[in-house]
Amino acid sequence: MSKRILLCDDEIHILRAAEFKFKKAGYDVQIAGDGEEAWEAIEEQKPDILITDCQMPRLDGFALVQRVRENPDTEDLPVLMLTAKGYELSHEEMAEKWNVIAVVAKPFSPRELLKKVDEILVDETSAVAKPQAATPNP
């Protein structure tokens, strides 16, 4: 059974690009336009990884991750942040405080993003892996 990825971003063209890449790689992809939609999808679909933007309407990425970590059913869900604020965030703080596995900065390479997700999902225990630096533009 293919791994399930939940993508959350308020920019539809970003969602479409990432969704296209992951689907082509054989993943089962769900998309959400904001944190609330993403939370509903997490509860219903039980994804294997959450890839989320930070600035979003209704419920932003930080609040979403907090909700995920505070819920016993989802606290171990691997989270990757995909954000235009990639270089402003403290990756160490994100890892330490919210157990965020990686922060990928926009503009991003779908190829690199896929590679990173592949690496994370290969190892099911990666939710507690060491933080990784933001992926710079190749």
Place this chain on the structure above:
Amino acid sequence: MNYFKHNNLLAVAIVLLAGALVTSGVGGMLFGADFWLVRLTLLGACPAVAGVLVILWMYHQNQSRKAAERYVEALCRLDPCELRSDDIPPLSSYNPWYAIADHVRQTVLNLSGQVQDLEHTCAASEIRIRRATDECLKIKKIFSELSEPIVVIDDYDELVLANNSADDLLQLDAADETENRVLAEVVRCQKLVELLKTASRRKTTGNRTDEIEITDRHGQSRWYRATAAKLSAAVDESDGDASAASGAVAVLRDIGDQKELQKCNAEFVSAVSHEMKTPLAGIKAYVELLADGDAEDEQTQEEFLGIISSQADRLQRLVDNMLNIARIEAGVVNVSKQTRSLNELLEEALHVVQPAAEAKQIELVEDLSPMYLGVLADRDMLLQAAINLLGNAVKYTPNGGKVTLRSRMVDQELRFEVQDTGVGLSEEDARRVFEKFYCVKKDKTMATGTGLGLPLAKHIVEDVHSGRLTVESTLGEGSIFAITLPNAGQINS
């Protein structure tokens, strides 16, 4: 000599008596018995005359003494402060008390002179004291009223001086009441305490500066730049005492606005960066998908190229808007104003947004004034503002809605408004919608904006055309964005 002058009556009396005695004795020996009549006359008349003379002398002596007493009494009654030598004529030189009286007179005059000198010195000193007191009060008032808080401590780290601003900011009233002057106990801000102590202990003069956040009595935090300097011991010139005024002084300068500006700039740069990265991210992602051959069929390739094109347009709009705002704010924009028809300009704007409205089946209603409305405007800029308002109305109105463009002359001013039946704005959103990069979060699912369209329109209307751009909105019902401009006739007159 004077003695004899004052005693001549007595001398004459003595001479008369002596003369009478001598004459009667010598005459008796020379003329014998024949001389008895003369002798009798001499011995009888001369003592009588002498007695009269003595009485006169005694009377004169008595009168002179009284005159001298009155003279001295008068001298004593005179005001030494206003005494002049002309005010005291000397006592008659015939008075036997003349010498003593004159001595008293000279002494009084001397003392009077000294008293008057002292009076002048005293008056001059009083003037100097008054001036010094006035200066001191003036300096104290200036010090107290200075808007920048100032705190002074002594060698023992005790608070010795603080102006009103410092009292207010650092809440030193309690210290005044309890008379506790220990700096660390009365000033809660530890950074300021440390800064003052460090400055006080320095061996050399020179400023130490630190940026300090202080919370005032209302709980409001604000940033200050504190500059502390060692107070050199002021040497008292009179006694050489050098221990009088050492310690340190700190002046606090409010840099809250500066900090706020820095924060705004940082937020602005962050917002610009975010807004630019978002379309760039789309362009980069789809270019890579195409380059990697992920889009195998032609339809997908066209879809991706379309997204790249629309994101490039979005980026261009963002850059154009930013440049336009920056030019207007910097006052370097070329404005070419001419009197033109407002209605014609609005029709042109309406024509531009027509396709977008049709795509969403939005009814565009043209309700323009039948009158000619002359406006002194830069065509391109005002057209841009109108397009931005109409474009937003179409963007944020659900399919099948209605957007009305209206123009009127109201109170000798031109007014055009864009009314929609869109999603409307909350009170906070309506208040902040003209801020740069302020995007109404709940509307992001409806459309993407640069967050600069409305700020640009406001700049164009208010800064370039001296008009007003306002918004009235009801959440869930729609909004009216209204532009009021001076009419060309008014401007010309």
